[in-house]
Amino acid sequence: MEEVDKILIHALKQVGTEVSEDTASVKHLTGELIVEAVARCIRVIDPGLGSPLPTSLPPGMSARFRVGTSLAQACQDIGYKGEIGYQTFLYSNEPEIRSLLMFLVEKLPRERAEASDQPTGKSVVLQRAVAAAIKAQLAVPWLPPNCRLPLHAETQSPVALHCFHAQPLSLPHCSKGPGKDPLREVQDYQREILPPVTAQPSHHASVVAYILEQHAAELSAAQEWDNEWNSQGLLSRLTPQEYRSRKLIRLRKRVEEQLHSAALPSAEGDFGPRSTSDLSDLLQAFRGSTPSDHILAKGSNFTHTQKFTFTQQPAAAVTGPSVPAGHQSESDVQLRQQEEQLSLQQQFQHLCSEFEELAADMKHMRVTNAQVLDELKQRELGNSENEEKMQLKKKTIDLLPDADNNLLKLQALVEASANRVVNLASQWEKHRAPLIDEHRRLKEICSNQDLESSRKLSEMKSLHDKIRVSTEEAKRKEEIYKQLVTELENLPQDASRSAYTQRILEIVNNIQKQKEEITKILSDTKELQKEINSLTGKLDRTFAVTDELVFKDAKKDESVRKSYKYLAALHENCNQLIQTIEDTGTILREIRDLEEQAMLMLPSVTSHQ
Amino acid sequence: MELSESVQRGLQSLADPSSFDRRSYQVLVDVSFRSLLSSQADPSVLDQPELKQIDQILLKQSHTAATTFILEAVKQNADKSTISSCLEELSFSADRIEIFYSTHQEHRKEVERLLASIGRCPPHIHDASWCLQYHVKNDQVDKINEPFYLISLNTEKERSSDDINFTCTVEQLQDLVGKLKDAAKSVEKASQM
Numbered sequence: 001m002e003e004v005d006k007i008l009i010h011a012l013k014q015v016g017t018e019v020s021e022d023t024a025s026v027k028h029l030t031g032e033l034i035v036e037a038v039a040r041c042i043r044v045i046d047p048g049l050g051s052p053l054p055t056s057l058p059p060g061m062s063a064r065f066r067v068g069t070s071l072a073q074a075c076q077d078i079g080y081k082g083e084i085g086y087q088t089f090l091y092s093n094e095p096e097i098r099s100l101l102m103f104l105v106e107k108l109p110r111e112r113a114e115a116s117d118q119p120t121g122k123s124v125v126l127q128r129a130v131a132a133a134i135k136a137q138l139a140v141p142w143l144p145p146n147c148r149l150p151l152h153a154e155t156q157s158p159v160a161l162h163c164f165h166a167q168p169l170s171l172p173h174c175s176k177g178p179g180k181d182p183l184r185e186v187q188d189y190q191r192e193i194l195p196p197v198t199a200q201p202s203h204h205a206s207v208v209a210y211i212l213e214q215h216a217a218e219l220s221a222a223q224e225w226d227n228e229w230n231s232q233g234l235l236s237r238l239t240p241q242e243y244r245s246r247k248l249i250r251l252r253k254r255v256e257e258q259l260h261s262a263a264l265p266s267a268e269g270d271f272g273p274r275s276t277s278d279l280s281d282l283l284q285a286f287r288g289s290t291p292s293d294h295i296l297a298k299g300s301n302f303t304h305t306q307k308f309t310f311t312q313q314p315a316a317a318v319t320g321p322s323v324p325a326g327h328q329s330e331s332d333v334q335l336r337q338q339e340e341q342l343s344l345q346q347q348f349q350h351l352c353s354e355f356e357e358l359a360a361d362m363k364h365m366r367v368t369n370a371q372v373l374d375e376l377k378q379r380e381l382g383n384s385e386n387e388e389k390m391q392l393k394k395k396t397i398d399l400l401p402d403a404d405n406n407l408l409k410l411q412a413l414v415e416a417s418a419n420r421v422v423n424l425a426s427q428w429e430k431h432r433a434p435l436i437d438e439h440r441r442l443k444e445i446c447s448n449q450d451l452e453s454s455r456k457l458s459e460m461k462s463l464h465d466k467i468r469v470s471t472e473e474a475k476r477k478e479e480i481y482k483q484l485v486t487e488l489e490n491l492p493q494d495a496s497r498s499a500y501t502q503r504i505l506e507i508v509n510n511i512q513k514q515k516e517e518i519t520k521i522l523s524d525t526k527e528l529q530k531e532i533n534s535l536t537g538k539l540d541r542t543f544a545v546t547d548e549l550v551f552k553d554a555k556k557d558e559s560v561r562k563s564y565k566y567l568a569a570l571h572e573n574c575n576q577l578i579q580t581i582e583d584t585g586t587i588l589r590e591i592r593d594l595e596e597q598a599m600l601m602l603p604s605v606t607s608h609q
Numbered sequence: 610m611e612l613s614e615s616v617q618r619g620l621q622s623l624a625d626p627s628s629f630d631r632r633s634y635q636v637l638v639d640v641s642f643r644s645l646l647s648s649q650a651d652p653s654v655l656d657q658p659e660l661k662q663i664d665q666i667l668l669k670q671s672h673t674a675a676t677t678f679i680l681e682a683v684k685q686n687a688d689k690s691t692i693s694s695c696l697e698e699l700s701f702s703a704d705r706i707e708i709f710y711s712t713h714q715e716h717r718k719e720v721e722r723l724l725a726s727i728g729r730c731p732p733h734i735h736d737a738s739w740c741l742q743y744h745v746k747n748d749q750v751d752k753i754n755e756p757f758y759l760i761s762l763n764t765e766k767e768r769s770s771d772d773i774n775f776t777c778t779v780e781q782l783q784d785l786v787g788k789l790k791d792a793a794k795s796v797e798k799a800s801q802m
Contacts, residue, residue: 145735190666192665196654196672198676199654208723218615
């Protein structure tokens with residue numbers, strides 16, 4: 001019972017009732033506390049029902065009566081099946097209150113269970129850590145700057161802060177095995193001269209930023225590569241190095257194409273302001289092999305104006321000393337400069353047009369050159385054909401004088417060569433057939449191997465996925481475990497779980513024993529009832545038989561008639577006896593029931609008094 | 610805690626007793642911490658007598674890996690179990706882990722301060738003085754009769770103090786106070802999450 005009481009009092013404290021620390025059992029709760037506890041519980045269970053209920057008993061008797069009846073009504077509305085009325089609250093007794101409180105505490109919603117089912121993702125963990133840190137900092141009181149201890153130095157005095165600048169660091173490499181080894185000079189540089197990582201940044205305060213940025217870049221590059229390799233690389237069935245080199249070539253080609261297409265319009269454009277002039281400079285640097293007289297025309301506006309300004313400066317320097325100082329006004333100088341500029345621009349335009357003509361001429365020349373070369377080739381072909389024909393005709397003419405013999409010889413030759421051809425054809429056929437079979441066989445093997453390899457690839461992929469999923473699961477479970485351990489440490493240690501569990505196990509054992517006993521008693525009762533039935537049946541049958549026999553004889557003999565009367569009376573009396581016994585049994589049971597009821601009534605009667 | 614390939618390689622070579630014996634391991638750990646925490650960049654920080662026999666490229670890689678590991682560990686506020694499990698995976702022996710962890714605990718607050726010094730922060734206000742004025746009239750209006758506040762906030766940033774002066778009406782001051790209260794409430798709410 002004490003454990004039940006402890007549990008009840010703990011639950012009441014959680015609801016908000018101010019129960020003092022030394023109330024150990026329900027019988028120590030005063031009427032006021034009971035009313036308050038019940039009202040608070042009802043409020044938590046059902047706010048709509050519980051909000052008009054007061055938490056304390058008013059002084060007047062009629063008001064108390066009203067409060068009691070409303071509380072009882074509310075409990076019945078929630079579903080309490082026992083007897084309850086105003087008397088439960090005004091004239092309370094321990095078992096009733098205990099059962100009422102147990103019912104209400106059971107009905108309390110399980111808020112705690114919901115609060116602990118929060119998702120425990122990484123961001124939530126971080127938020128919780130941040131919240132804990134903020135709480136800790138809020139707990140430290142603020143002090144004016146003259147009174148500050150080193151404890152406050154972190155949060156209250158502002159410290160010199162630096163922005164997060166990052167630059168690439170140069171890290172020493174080791175030889176990576178199958179890759180190309182770095183050159184000896186590079187290795188010597190790394191060994192002797194390269195300063196350690198913490199000395200490389202120009203500003204020592206940014207060492208941290210550099211190192212962290214370098215590390216984060218490496219991690220994210222590795223992750224990117226993993227993702228790409230797992231999605232596309234495995235499908236292409238190349239080794240990682242081949243995949244990487246192919247990707248590099250592909251990207252380079254794309255870059256070149258983009259630059260080409262961007263630079264083309266500007267090469268044909270005019271000398272107006274060019275937005276892509278810088279790009280064509282870039283292309284020039286790539287091609288690197290332009291004749292020098294194009295530089296003037298293909299340069300940007302900026303370089304042209306540079307050149308103009310450079311040519312102007314000597315001009316200005318020349319004109320400067322020739323003019324007496326102090327005489328020249330600014331506008332004259334400017335006018336002259338503008339005229340010079342105009343003339344130079346005209347020159348430039350002229351040169352541009354000349355260049356275009358030259359370019360067109362060159363194109364034309366190139367085309368004609370190509371045409372002429374083509375023609376030459378064709379003529380040569382024709383020449384060689386004619387020569388062959390001529391050779392053939394010469395030979396036939398030589399052979400003509402000895403025509404018949406030569407004709408025979410020629411015929412023999414022709415036949416021999418025809419035979420040879422047929423021979424060679426048959427040999428070739430003989431060779432060809434097995435080779436074709438071989439070819440077919442090898443092709444089949446190849447396609448089988450392809451199928452095998454694709455199947456194995458898909459298996460590997462599924463295995464990779466499984467591995468990844470299970471490692472993530474394991475990590476997640478470990479994190480959850482850590483969090484739960486910390487939460488468990490933070491939980492309040494009020495009511496021990498062992499009290500609950502012990503009580504529950506005891507109750508279960510008791511119920512088990514009672515159940516066994518009840519079944520035993522039931523079986524005994526059944527046995528007895530069966531015996532009674534069979535005996536009653538036997539009795540009836542025996543009496544009927546004896547009755548018959550004696551009655552038959554009773555008509556003749558007087559003594560038999562008397563004995564028959566005695567038999568009937570005996571039977572009657574025994575029946576009455578049995579009836580009385582049964583009645584006694586029923587009355588005994590009724591007495592027991594009434595005694596139980598009287599026992600229940602007795603405490604309320606005594607409390608009324 | 611995730612570490613990149615080069616850091617893992619550097620740390621593995623650091624764990625290897627054939628490349629770094631016990632003495633030079635201790636020296637390198639100390640040197641790594643010192644090189645992060647010193648106020649001047651010192652290119653000769655690795656020129657210790659115990660470290661001369663080791664291949665310089667290997668030494669520099671291990672130094673880079675060690676400094677990166679230190680910064681990552683403090684950045685993620687890793688506790689002893691995380692650090693030990695991470696180093697165990699890279700085949701560090703138990704006493705080397707112990708050495709590293711004890712040095713880490715010694716210098717941890719300073720490294721935390723180093724990391725916390727990255728960022729921007731507006732000046733902190735630590736005092737305020739006010740003056741209540743009452744405008745009676747000016748050259749354009751004959752009767753104004755309004756109170757005005759002259760507020761001066763003493764701020765401090767990096768040991769140099771400065772003053773922010775401004776005037777405001779009563780409503781504006783109420784608005785400012787309301788905003789400060791909102792800010793305080795949201796900080797409290799953030800700490801409850």
